Amino acid sequence: MTATEYNECVSDLSDGIFRFALKHLRDxxxxxxxxxxxFEKLWVRKDKVDMQTAKAFLFKIAYNNCIDLLRKSNRTGxxxxxxxxxxxxxxxxxxxxxxxxxxxxxxxxxxKTAVMLRDYEGYDYRSIGEITGMTEAQVKxxxxxxxxxxxxxxxxxxxxx
Amino acid sequence: MTDRVRxxxxxxxxxxxxxxxxxxxxxxxxxxxxxxxxAVEADDELFALWEAMQQTVLTPEPIVFTRKSELMKDEAxxxxxxxxxxxxxxxxAAIAAFAILSFGAYQYLTSYDQSTIPGVYSSLExxxxxxxFPQQDVIPQDETTTLPESPNGAETPENEPAPVKQFAHxxxxxxGRHLIDPQAGSQELPATPDPNLMMEVPVIAAQTLPLLxxxxxxxxxxxxxxxxxxxxxxxxxxxxxxxxxxxxxKPATQYQGVRNSLNQGLAALIEPIKNTHIKVRRMQDHKDxxxxxxxxxxxxxxxxxxxxxPKNNR
Numbered sequence: 001m002t003a004t005e006y007n008e009c010v011s012d013l014s015d016g017i018f019r020f021a022l023k024h025l026r027d028x029x030x031x032x033x034x035x036x037x038x039f040e041k042l043w044v045r046k047d048k049v050d051m052q053t054a055k056a057f058l059f060k061i062a063y064n065n066c067i068d069l070l071r072k073s074n075r076t077g078x079x080x081x082x083x084x085x086x087x088x089x090x091x092x093x094x095x096x097x098x099x100x101x102x103x104x105x106x107x108x109x110x111x112k113t114a115v116m117l118r119d120y121e122g123y124d125y126r127s128i129g130e131i132t133g134m135t136e137a138q139v140k141x142x143x144x145x146x147x148x149x150x151x152x153x154x155x156x157x158x159x160x161x
Numbered sequence: 162m163t164d165r166v167r168x169x170x171x172x173x174x175x176x177x178x179x180x181x182x183x184x185x186x187x188x189x190x191x192x193x194x195x196x197x198x199x200a201v202e203a204d205d206e207l208f209a210l211w212e213a214m215q216q217t218v219l220t221p222e223p224i225v226f227t228r229k230s231e232l233m234k235d236e237a238x239x240x241x242x243x244x245x246x247x248x249x250x251x252x253x254a255a256i257a258a259f260a261i262l263s264f265g266a267y268q269y270l271t272s273y274d275q276s277t278i279p280g281v282y283s284s285l286e287x288x289x290x291x292x293x294f295p296q297q298d299v300i301p302q303d304e305t306t307t308l309p310e311s312p313n314g315a316e317t318p319e320n321e322p323a324p325v326k327q328f329a330h331x332x333x334x335x336x337g338r339h340l341i342d343p344q345a346g347s348q349e350l351p352a353t354p355d356p357n358l359m360m361e362v363p364v365i366a367a368q369t370l371p372l373l374x375x376x377x378x379x380x381x382x383x384x385x386x387x388x389x390x391x392x393x394x395x396x397x398x399x400x401x402x403x404x405x406x407x408x409x410x411k412p413a414t415q416y417q418g419v420r421n422s423l424n425q426g427l428a429a430l431i432e433p434i435k436n437t438h439i440k441v442r443r444m445q446d447h448k449d450x451x452x453x454x455x456x457x458x459x460x461x462x463x464x465x466x467x468x469x470x471p472k473n474n475r
Binding site: 007014017022036043097104143146151154155 | 232
């Protein structure tokens with residue numbers, strides 16, 4: 001990968017990496033650091049990574065970085081405990097998409113990662129598995145559970161409203 | 162057509178959700194997809210479920226990473242990668258240096274009565290300007306003053322630093338060379354050291370070296386001129402000290418929390434290991450034999466004077 005290609009990756013993919021990290025970490029400063037660390041690693045290994053695999057490489061690095069940070073701050077455990085029937089609706093929403101975005105942040109890490117990579121980045125199950133270390137079946141189940149949670153979240157919210 | 166699509170009316174809620182999920186994800190064959198959509202159109206409950214399922218598809222938010230320019234690179238920008246062995250090698254070099262000092266001190270203590278000292282000391286450079294060193298004696302216990310205890314008072318024995326005694330210095334014939342005013346006895350000097358003297362000695366390092374080296378000895382946080390001025394060594398010290406410390410004359414093993422202090426001291430010395438230069442000189446012209454250890458890094462310059470007591474005084 002040349003410097004020009006690397007810069008193309010920065011232009012095209014840094015927004016997505018930043019969104020991915022921000023959704024996981026909910027902290028802009030930490031998310032920006034993840035983006036910087038991720039691209040730093042790409043630059044160091046630019047001779048071994050080509051343009052075709054750069055996106056998956058970046059998301060994999062970013063994902064691992066996020067998980068490490070969440071583990072350090074003990075946030076993973078709390079997120080894993082989220083139960084689909086125990087969500088609350090105390091926020092004010094302007095549209096359904098905002099509700100869904102809020103609901104996504106309540107998802108367990110594995111489900112959140114899988115559904116975000118699927119919908120935001122358009123990855124298939126196999127690619128998501130390569131990034132996250134899950135099997136294709138696990139990816140599919142996680143996406144299904146995420147959609148099920150989001151559907152029920154919306155349904156419950158509409159019932160309250 | 163698969164069985165679950167053919168029997169869609171008989172599916173339970175979970176199976177219906179799976180079917181609509183596969184429809185949403187594009188996992189169905191064309192035939193199954195068409196049949197499922199037909200069933201959805203014909204069944205209000207299934208239609209509501211399908212609508213709800215469609216709402217779970219996330220659409221990207223307009224989030225922009227605004228610091229792209231910081232990540233951009235020029236083609237000519239060099240990549241500096243430290244080889245995997247370089248860092249451990251540097252740490253190993255520092256540890257080896259301390260190990261040599263420890264071994265040397267032990268050898269020195271056990272062979273003090275011999276006129277010729279074998280081993281590492283034969284290769285050590287002797288101090289050629291003995292007049293620059295103050296005359297120092299072993300300080301009796303009653304001439305030392307215990308420093309005030311930690312203000313928080315909550316330190317456990319394991320965490321508290323090794324006990325430090327303030328050094329009651331002797332009269333000197335070299336004004337300006339010492340950190341203690343001879344007229345004031347063991348009075349503590351002001352916090353700001355004399356800029357004409359190099360006194361950039363990390364206290365923790367001055368404490369650590371004797372702990373590392375072993376038993377009865379004294380370290381003075383003293384820096385001599387010898388052509389080195391603060392201007393010539395412009396880097397910032399990690400810590401500055403205008404004090405002369407005298408470690409309590411007890412074996413190191415009797416110190417509570419010695420391991421903690423030792424680790425802190427080692428970390429303080431090893432952390433800026435980049436470009437570290439350690440110089441050891443033997444001081445034979447002192448009343449107390451010992452070493453002058455210079456640790457020079459790109460961050461600070463530290464000198465620890467390690468005085469050893471004769472074997473028969475232990």
